[in-house]
Amino acid sequence: MKAVLIREFGPVDALRVEEIPDPVPEPGQVLIDVQATAINFVDTLVVTGKYQFLPDRPFVPGKLPTGIVCAVGEGVTEPRVGDHVLTLAEHGGYAQKAVVKATDCFRMPEGLPFVEAASMALAYDTAWFALCDRGRAVAGETVLVMGASGGVGLAALQLAKAYGLKVIAGISGPGKADLVTQAGADAWIDLSRDNPRDSIREQVYALTDGKGADIVLDPLGGDYFDGAIRAVAWCGRLVVIGFAAGRISTLKVNYVLLKNIEVSGVQVSDYRKRTPEKMAHCMSEIFRLYSEGKLVKTPSRTYSLESVGEALRALETRKAGGRLILVPQD
Secondary structure: OEEEOEOOOOOHHHOOEEEOOOOOOOOOEEEEEEEEEEEOHHHHHHHOOOOOOOOOOOEOOOOOOEEEEEEEOOOOOOOOOOOEEEEOOOOOOOEOEEEEEHHHEEEOOOOOOHHHHHHHOOHHHHHHHHHHHHOOOOOOOEEEEOOOOOHHHHHHHHHHHHOOOEEEEEEOOHHHHHHHHHOOOOEEEEOOOOOHHHHHHHHHHHHOOOOOEEEEEEOOOHHHHHHHHHHEEEEEEEEEOOOOOOOOOOOOHHHHHHHOOEEEEOOHHHHHHHOHHHHHHHHHHHHHHHHOOOOOOOOEEEEEHHHHHHHHHHHHOOOOOOEEEEEOOO
């Protein structure tokens, strides 16, 4: 099979496709023909060796591939050969075939295309846990979604609307306003304005009668976090999802004290490992909302396996709008 194999960490432009033997499922595992795998910002950190959790080399990167079960290992009764599944595999998606634990496979709803399922993977489960578990969202509250035009941002926006929240989308300029509005945002703010520390709060206050947002989801960090924390309402919650802007955020906790604010973080891989029952509930909720027509199709662009470096570069430079999906079959 063809696969992107990481032998040494390095720049995304150095990635190459190799011919390697097909993997064989061991007891408790299944083999899937990979149909689509989302390309995520975290992948840029993994392939360059900058992520906090790195597998032994050589390895095939690519989280949560979707595909068709083509073989099962000893003892596996579910899923079955021929099933369409979304998997929770931490690696292996940048290839034409992947081995996954049977318990990490979720049968996809009827009619859900592989590219759309891959668009949901990692983005929707991350957003769900940030919004519902760490953010404890309640219908009627206001949520500010930073980086709302990205994968996790668009997912969080749609989930918040489906659960009855008012959504303010933080975007990098008016050019992305149509994207987030069509996805369901009630309003948007411009993160590209000067002095984000003050301008983010000013824009959010103007949209909330000076109250601020009950929940802020922040995948950006950096200077944007400095503004986002100031836009949180009294007794509000801010959830740190990542640092796509580059700088790891710092916080003076007297501000947390004065406004009774909660600041927490979400690292979704730990939910898969530590609380699989919560992850199963999360996935069932996402599939339920999709089946009920409450999730809008995520804008996406597909790439061949050979174009993986180009796709990852688009993420590194933040030129991507919507989801980037790797389609590895010829």
